[in-house]
Amino acid sequence: xxxxxxxxxxxxxxxxxxxxxxxxxxxxxxxxxxxxxxxxxxxxxxxxxxxxxxxxxxxxxxxxxxxxxxxxxxxxxxxxxxxxxxxxxxxxxxxxxxxxxxxxxxxxxxxxxxxxxxxxxxxxxxxxxxxxxxxxxxxxxxxxxxxxxxxxxxxxxxxxxxxxxxxxxxxxxxxxxxxxxxxxxxxxxxxxxxxxxxxxxxxxxxxxxxxxxxxxxxxxxxxxxxxxxxxxxxxxxxxxxxxxxxxxxxxxxxxxxxxxxxxxxxxxxxxxxxxxxxxxxxxxxxxxxxxxxxxxxxxxxxxxxxxxxxxxxxxxxxxxxxxxxxxxxxxxxxx
Amino acid sequence: xxxxxxxxxxxxxxxxxxxxxxxxxxxxxxxxxxxxxxxxxxxxxxxxxxxxxxxxxxxxxxxxxxxxxxxxxxxxxxxxxxxxxxxxxxxxxxxxxxxxxxxxxxxxxxxxxxxxxxxxxxxxxxxxxxxxxxxxxxxxxxxxxxxxxxxxxxxxxxxxxxxxxxxxxxxxxxxxxxxxxxxxxxxxxxxxxxxxxxxxxxxxxxxxxxxxxxxxxxxxxxxxxxxxxxxxxxxxxxxxxxxxxxxxxxxxxxxxxxxxxxxxxxxxxxxxxxxxxxxxxxx
Numbered sequence: 001x002x003x004x005x006x007x008x009x010x011x012x013x014x015x016x017x018x019x020x021x022x023x024x025x026x027x028x029x030x031x032x033x034x035x036x037x038x039x040x041x042x043x044x045x046x047x048x049x050x051x052x053x054x055x056x057x058x059x060x061x062x063x064x065x066x067x068x069x070x071x072x073x074x075x076x077x078x079x080x081x082x083x084x085x086x087x088x089x090x091x092x093x094x095x096x097x098x099x100x101x102x103x104x105x106x107x108x109x110x111x112x113x114x115x116x117x118x119x120x121x122x123x124x125x126x127x128x129x130x131x132x133x134x135x136x137x138x139x140x141x142x143x144x145x146x147x148x149x150x151x152x153x154x155x156x157x158x159x160x161x162x163x164x165x166x167x168x169x170x171x172x173x174x175x176x177x178x179x180x181x182x183x184x185x186x187x188x189x190x191x192x193x194x195x196x197x198x199x200x201x202x203x204x205x206x207x208x209x210x211x212x213x214x215x216x217x218x219x220x221x222x223x224x225x226x227x228x229x230x231x232x233x234x235x236x237x238x239x240x241x242x243x244x245x246x247x248x249x250x251x252x253x254x255x256x257x258x259x260x261x262x263x264x265x266x267x268x269x270x271x272x273x274x275x276x277x278x279x280x281x282x283x284x285x286x287x288x289x290x291x292x293x294x295x296x297x298x299x300x301x302x303x304x305x306x307x308x309x310x311x312x313x314x315x316x317x318x319x320x321x322x323x324x325x326x327x328x329x330x331x332x333x334x335x
Numbered sequence: 336x337x338x339x340x341x342x343x344x345x346x347x348x349x350x351x352x353x354x355x356x357x358x359x360x361x362x363x364x365x366x367x368x369x370x371x372x373x374x375x376x377x378x379x380x381x382x383x384x385x386x387x388x389x390x391x392x393x394x395x396x397x398x399x400x401x402x403x404x405x406x407x408x409x410x411x412x413x414x415x416x417x418x419x420x421x422x423x424x425x426x427x428x429x430x431x432x433x434x435x436x437x438x439x440x441x442x443x444x445x446x447x448x449x450x451x452x453x454x455x456x457x458x459x460x461x462x463x464x465x466x467x468x469x470x471x472x473x474x475x476x477x478x479x480x481x482x483x484x485x486x487x488x489x490x491x492x493x494x495x496x497x498x499x500x501x502x503x504x505x506x507x508x509x510x511x512x513x514x515x516x517x518x519x520x521x522x523x524x525x526x527x528x529x530x531x532x533x534x535x536x537x538x539x540x541x542x543x544x545x546x547x548x549x550x551x552x553x554x555x556x557x558x559x560x561x562x563x564x565x566x567x568x569x570x571x572x573x574x575x576x577x578x579x580x581x582x583x584x585x586x587x588x589x590x591x592x593x594x595x596x597x598x599x600x601x602x603x604x605x606x607x608x609x610x611x612x613x614x615x616x617x618x
Contacts, residue, residue, distance in 0.1 A: 047470065071466060074500070076493035079459045083497070086463020089448075090471060094463075111491075113453045114460055118441055 006178045013134045013312035014174065015220050019187040020312065022323075027187040028162035033061030035169035036095060040066060046173060047087060049096045049127060051074050051080040057097035058185045077107040081124065085114035087123045095172060100126035100141030108147060112313040115178050116151045126182045128218065129158065130272030131302055131319060136309035142302050146277025149249055150179045156248040157181040158279075161202070162188040164246055166242050167200035175202060181210040191224045192244075195272050205252035207259060211239030214267045214330055215294075217256060218322060219279050221299070225264060228323040230284075238334065241265070248279055253286040260292050266333055267294040271298035272321060275301040302324055311329055339382070343549045346416055347377035351606055353412035357428035357435070359599035360389045364429070364437070366590035367576035367583060368482075369409035371513050374547050375572055376413040379478065379509075383556040388418035389552075391445040397475050398464055400449045401438050402457020403482040403511070407439035410447065410480075410558045419446040455488025458508060465506040465567075476560065483518040486527045492537070498567040499538025507559045508539075508569040511546065513576045517590045520534050530571055539569045546572025580605050 021027045040046040040062065048054075048062040052075040063070035073080045077098055096103075103126040104111070115122045122264035126144065130247055133139045145182050150158050153176060159165045163185060172179040195208050208223070209230060216226040223244040237273040245252060245257050269280035280299040288295065302319050316322035320329050348414070354369035381401060401410045411428065412419040420435075427433035434444050438452040450459050460480040468475055485491055494584045498506050516524045529534070534541045540562055544551040552572065556557060559568040577583030580602045586592055594602070 069470070070502075074489075074493075074498060076497065078455075078490040079462065079497050081491035082456055082459025082490065082494070083463030083466065086460040086465075087467040088463075089460070090473075092466030092467050092470065109453055110459070114456055115448060117450050163434055208475075292338075308356065 001279055005034045013310055015305045020109070021187055022254045023187045027215055028190050029187055030058040030061055030185065031162040031165040032169065033058030035166045036062050037043050037065045038101050040069070040174055043093070043173065045091065045093045047092050047094050049070065049080055049087070049094055049324065051075055051077050051102065053098050053127070056099070056185065057125065057183060059095070059097045062095070062335045068070050075143055077102045078110050081107045081110040081122070082114045084122045085110070085118070085120050088115070089118070091121070095125055097127070097183065099124045099128045099139060101128065101139055102143065104147045111154070116154050119153050119177050121176060123172050124178070124180045125183045126180070127183040127185045128269065130187060131315055131321065132184075132221070132272070132308060134312050135305045135313055140307050142298060142307060143277060144182070145273050145279070146249055149277060149282065154249065154313060155183045155202070156181045157186065157246055158248050159246050160220060160223040160244060161191040161306055163190060163192040163198075164200045165267050168202070168246070171200065171202045173293065176299060178312070184221070190222055191227065191249040194246050200246060203247050205243055205245040205247070205255040209240070210245050211241040212263065213238045213334065214240045214268060215243060215263060216240060216261050216268045216270050217243045217245060217259070217279070217283055218270040219248060220272045222272050222321060225321060225326050226270050229327045230242040232323070232327050233330065240330070242302060247280060249287060251282050254282055257290045260287055260294050264295050266296045266298070266330070266331055268298045268300050268333070270300040270321070270326060273301055274304055275299045276304050296333065300329055304323045338591050340549055340553070343377050343381055346381040347373045347549065348579070348606065349417050350376055350409070350412040352603065353415050353422070353425055353608065355599060356445045356605050357408050357411065357425050357596065360426060361429040362596060363594070364408045365405045365591065365592060366408065367413065368406050368511070368577045369582060370512065370573040370583065371547070372406060372409050372511050373412070373579065374549050374552055375509060375511070375574075376409055377416070378549065378552045378585065381504065382553055383560065384478070385475065388456050391419055395475060396405060396471065398448050398477045400451070400457045400477065400479045401439045401447065402449070402479055402485060403450045403454065404438040404440070404452030406482070407435070407437060411435050411444070414444070414446045419508070421443070426595040442542060443605055450518045452612050454482070454485045455490040457485075458491050458494035459508055459599050460496075461503070461508070462497050462503065465498070466501060467505040468505055472601070473504070477506050477589055479506070481508065481510055482512060482515065483512045483521050486510070486530070487525045489581060491558070493537065495534065495537045502564070502565040503567045505569040508567065509571065511572045511574055512571055512572050515576060515588055515590050520588075533573070534569045540564060541569055541571065543571040543573070546574035547578045603607065
């Protein structure tokens, strides 16, 4: 009889609301809720609505601060977004929160017809974007950007970290018209404060660092990954530039075209989203239309598939969006 | 007949007439629904709604949402009757660059509060507007006009549950029960009875009346408005498609009633005769 082999301990499925911060990373708690409470203090027209997910989208802070301006709509996303449209028609500025899968998939027609067709002033803020939960496809919003990009007149924001979110909230609130913002909640990584002079500006892409060998164009948490990979590859004397595009629509095409055209580098679009219909295809289309063709162009996004359930670190590694996996992919493409 | 009812009957007659004229312009339209719903619209626009015709976005107005966007032909007729849209404009109905598209849209037409048409959206928007009005301490009512087919949509019942939960006593839902949907009688497509019991179980004040009996319609509106209970109100109107034009009333019942080109004039003549007929609308 063989002696029992010690098995490697399997990671367990992360909690639904597990922080995406890695161990020891600097974080800020509930940047969305705090920023909204601060903005609403001087803007009485701001109201908050949720579909039974206030606590899980950090909107509970708003509810505590302004109970008379908070509306619990129950687990009914068509109602959530239709009613938000109705409130906007009455001159209010509703921030409606839920998970991205429910807001975009279940209530698509209400975003399209009630909100966007009349260009109503609704801010749709949705947690668990892309692959930020291990609960499987029911909760993984891997195609939310593809769906939202198809809605005319909708502004789309995919923030990287707590700083982006804090600065985005007052800007999307002041922006006239509908906005879809991907939301990071709970203990949110703080990264971009280390970039000198960085500031979130709606509609603008920002070059966070330069590098001669690779240009990573990224949004959301993949900008954080790209910065980590850039630091790792610098050890190998490889230069990685990172162009952060937190506004997905309208896309800052001028900055992207300029960055791609300025030097012959490997161009990688990194996104926490399916390779179908997200930032990667938007960038590819912009480059072709502007007559700029990079020598090599690669997509570091999620596969066009129903993703597995499991622990987030395992899944990020499996689908190529962890720090290590992204680094390996880029080095492989460099050859 | 009291003076008020006579006035309402004349308004309903004019609404039917405007709708028929628009149908003639296009050679088509949801005329069966328009004729069936004309009495409710007459009471809404001549009796119940607080409006300023020359100021369609006046903050104090009662909001009338046309959830069933395909009833636009009827709603335009009512807006003409109310003086919001000039009568001459009905000649443009459904034409290129007209303010009166076949399906009602807020971005096209003064007095059209929402873009309906994707059925089941009016009542959720109404919940949001009613909540918003309360937050602004604006005492206006929100009326949501919808078809019985929209009872199939889950969002209608999300809204129904929510309106009662939020005690929206400023929300009045008007349901046209003509028992016709695209694929046939509602009772065969997706049965909704017992309907009054359903709405009551959801926490609403319910009335069910004959939607082509002007006195009953007027009384139902008055009751819904005067109620002091902190709950939303629904009025279920049983209506007859094609009402007022026996030629169309008797036609085989379909969601979309076919009208041949010469029949539009014929229908107008029949309608006009009802004004002179002592047994007709003004009896």
